Amino acid sequence: MSAEAKKEKGIFGELYDNFFAHSWHMWIGSIVLAMLSIFLFMIASPWGSSGGLLNWGQNLFSGLGLSLENSAPIAGILEYRYAILSILVIFGALSSALLGKEFAIRIAPGGELAKGFLGGILMGIGCIIGFGCTIGNFFSGWAALSAGAIIFVIGLVIGVFFAVKYLLWEMEKHPKMSSGKSATFLQARTKGTSLQPLAGLIIVIIGLALAYTFNDPVLFGFALIGLFIGIVLQRSRWCIVRALREPFMTGDAEPAVAIIAGLVIGLFGFTVIKIMGIGGELTMVAANFWMPAIIGGIIFGFGMTIAGGCTIGSSWRAGEGHVKLWLALIGIIIAAPLTLEYIRPAFLNILPAWMKQQIFLPNYFTYLGSIIIMLLILLIWYIFVKWNERTGRFSAM
Amino acid sequence: MVQADQTLDCKGLSCPMPIMKLAKTMKQMENGQILELLATDPGSKPDVPAWCNRTGNELLDTAEENGVYKYYIKRIK
Numbered sequence: 104m105s106a107e108a109k110k111e112k113g114i115f116g117e118l119y120d121n122f123f124a125h126s127w128h129m130w131i132g133s134i135v136l137a138m139l140s141i142f143l144f145m146i147a148s149p150w151g152s153s154g155g156l157l158n159w160g161q162n163l164f165s166g167l168g169l170s171l172e173n174s175a176p177i178a179g180i181l182e183y184r185y186a187i188l189s190i191l192v193i194f195g196a197l198s199s200a201l202l203g204k205e206f207a208i209r210i211a212p213g214g215e216l217a218k219g220f221l222g223g224i225l226m227g228i229g230c231i232i233g234f235g236c237t238i239g240n241f242f243s244g245w246a247a248l249s250a251g252a253i254i255f256v257i258g259l260v261i262g263v264f265f266a267v268k269y270l271l272w273e274m275e276k277h278p279k280m281s282s283g284k285s286a287t288f289l290q291a292r293t294k295g296t297s298l299q300p301l302a303g304l305i306i307v308i309i310g311l312a313l314a315y316t317f318n319d320p321v322l323f324g325f326a327l328i329g330l331f332i333g334i335v336l337q338r339s340r341w342c343i344v345r346a347l348r349e350p351f352m353t354g355d356a357e358p359a360v361a362i363i364a365g366l367v368i369g370l371f372g373f374t375v376i377k378i379m380g381i382g383g384e385l386t387m388v389a390a391n392f393w394m395p396a397i398i399g400g401i402i403f404g405f406g407m408t409i410a411g412g413c414t415i416g417s418s419w420r421a422g423e424g425h426v427k428l429w430l431a432l433i434g435i436i437i438a439a440p441l442t443l444e445y446i447r448p449a450f451l452n453i454l455p456a457w458m459k460q461q462i463f464l465p466n467y468f469t470y471l472g473s474i475i476i477m478l479l480i481l482l483i484w485y486i487f488v489k490w491n492e493r494t495g496r497f498s499a500m
Numbered sequence: 501m502v503q504a505d506q507t508l509d510c511k512g513l514s515c516p517m518p519i520m521k522l523a524k525t526m527k528q529m530e531n532g533q534i535l536e537l538l539a540t541d542p543g544s545k546p547d548v549p550a551w552c553n554r555t556g557n558e559l560l561d562t563a564e565e566n567g568v569y570k571y572y573i574k575r576i577k
Contacts, residue, residue: 126546205542207567211512274520281521285512287540290567340543345515352516353523353551411514423542425514500523 122338123203123300129358132339133365139328139335140243141372144382146324147184149247149373150332151239151387152414153230153439155189160227160436162186174444184322188329189418194310195333196422201303203338207290211427214280219427222410223417223434225402230414230435231442232450233258233399234389237343237413240396242362246369247377247387248473250462251396253480258400259347259407266408267351271499289424336419344407344416349488354498356488363481370477374470390461394454410434502561502572504536505529511568515543519551522573526557529575534560537571544569 112120140150161176180186200206211219230236233255235244241259244252273280291297307330314326335341345358376382391399407413410431412420417435420428451459464473491497508525510518518539525535537548548571552559558574 126542200542203542207540209512209514209540211514215513215517270516270520274524281513281517282509285540287511287567290540293565340546342515348516353519353554355550355554357550411516420514425541427514500520 119202119300123199127335127339129339129341129345129361130364132335132341133361134368135335135339136242136332136341137246137365137368137372139332140246140369141376143188143325143328144373144376144386146328147321148382149239149243149369149387150188151185151235151243152189152192152418153226153236153239153435155183155185155187156227156414156418156432156435157231157439157443158183158186159189160438160440163436164440171440171444173448174440181317182322184325187317187322188325188332191310191314191326191329192333192336192415192418193422194306194313195330195335196337196419197333198303198306198310198330199334199337200423201299201306203303204291204297204299205337206299206303206424208288208424209426210286210288211425212281212283212285214277214283215427216430218280218409219411219430220434222406222408223431223436224438225406225434226410226414226417226431227435227438228442228446229262229399229401229403229406231399231439231447233396233403234391235387235399236403236415237407238415239387240389240391240399241343242365242369243373243387244389245366245477246373248370248374248464248470248477249388249392250464251389251391251393254393254396255391255400258397259404261397262401262404262406263344263347263408264351266405267348267499269405270409333419333422336415337423341419342416343413344411347404348408350491350497352499354492354495356492359488360485363485366481367478370474374474378470384465385461385463388461388463390459392460392462394458395451398450502534502536504572505533507536507538510537510539510541510544512540514541515547518544519547522548522551523555526555526573526575531575531577533575535573535575537573539569539571540567542569544571548573 143150158176162180164171240255291299310330317323346362349355349358377384412428417428417431421432549559558576560572560574563570
């Protein structure tokens with residue numbers, strides 16, 4: 104923006120700049136997202152991401168006439184709250200990217216696109232094996248005091264660790280994978296007035312109009328909050344992959360600290376809702392302790408790291424126009440229903456009961472004890488990332 | 501405008517590839533040399549300054565031209 108235009112900036116220009124001129128700190132995103140997840144829990148059930156994408160995939164398969172016996176959709180896309188949430192998140196991210204003049208169709212080199220698709224397939228498998236993704240199983244599962252959530256995160260870290268090793272190896276030995284022809288379309292022009300903010304405003308209005316078409320109050324609530332979630336995700340570039348990856352890569356502790364801040368808020372919010380009986384005690388506590396959680400976590404963690412976004416990170420980056428993450432979403436949508444049909448039943452069959460338990464920590468340690476356990480683990484995580492940031496002990500670069 | 505010794509094209513790439521390539525390329529440069537980094541990922545706007553800050557390399561200048569973000573980074577160490 105020219106100096107002249109800056110001088111003339113009115114009160115609305117200032118308002119715009121406050122929200123859309125710069126990215127927000129990731130911890131602001133985390134705090135708002137934790138609050139929105141608490142709202143969702145009060146309306147029906149907390150934030151989740153893979154369930155909606157699974158539903159898209161199931162409807163796609165049944166729409167194509169391929170009926171899956173164990174993996175039939177529980178409802179149509181516009182009848183299922185998490186499927187609607189997933190749509191509106193992408194809408195929100197698209198509108199936010201446009202408003203911030205950051206939207207463009209970005210086609211990465213072929214090797215990158217392949218990693219996006221493959222990463223999506225692995226995420227689709229991992230989230231079904233592990234009974235959830237980084238949102239339902241981790242961001243919400245942690246706050247829900249699920250023991251499986253702790254195990255799932257351990258799995259994620261293992262998967263991320265090996266994927267970082269892979270990425271470093273690939274860059275050294277096969278630099279062609281991430282270089283070559285790329286293309287960018289529809290980006291905002293630097294000179295003159297960009298139409299992107301106007302287009303963004305129109306998308307917001309379409310999103311709101313879409314939300315108002317739902318007569319069911321729960322579906323309406325999920326649509327409306329989904330739109331806000333998408334905006335917050337894109338503005339704060341909220342990314343669980345970064346939180347888990349950076350200690351092994353650049354050493355940057357900020358993304359991890361941001362996620363920890365959101366988890367602390369979620370912990371207290373969810374607990375109040377559960378104790379007061381507003382929401383069910385076992386909500387977001389999956390029967391994945393410990394084998395499904397660890398295996399699902401490892402596969403998911405590897406997939407999200409080579410794709411460069413988990414289910415939700417892929418969703419908002421898809422809205423921002425990264426074609427690599429479109430392919431990641433397609434991978435998830437294809438792999439999740441097939442895993443539910445052909446892999447998970449057989450996998451669960453061979454596991455003895457003690458390897459696939461639903462463990463709600465307060466049943467063993469009371470609510471207070473469980474919260475202390477979760478906070479202590481977060482404290483240890485915080486100390487580790489900050490210590491590592493200063494010493495670079497585990498960081499490759 | 502800053503004169504760069506080398507250009508690193510990261511157009512089309514999304515997180516974490518631009519930062520990984522930046523770190524690798526900077527290692528191979530001489531002290532005092534300047535790298536021009538081209539990227540289209542909006543994530544590079546917060547990430548590149550943060551990386552420079554953490555590693556002690558100097559971010560001399562940034563520019564934006566039709567969706568391409570340009571960074572001029574001097575190797576210091």
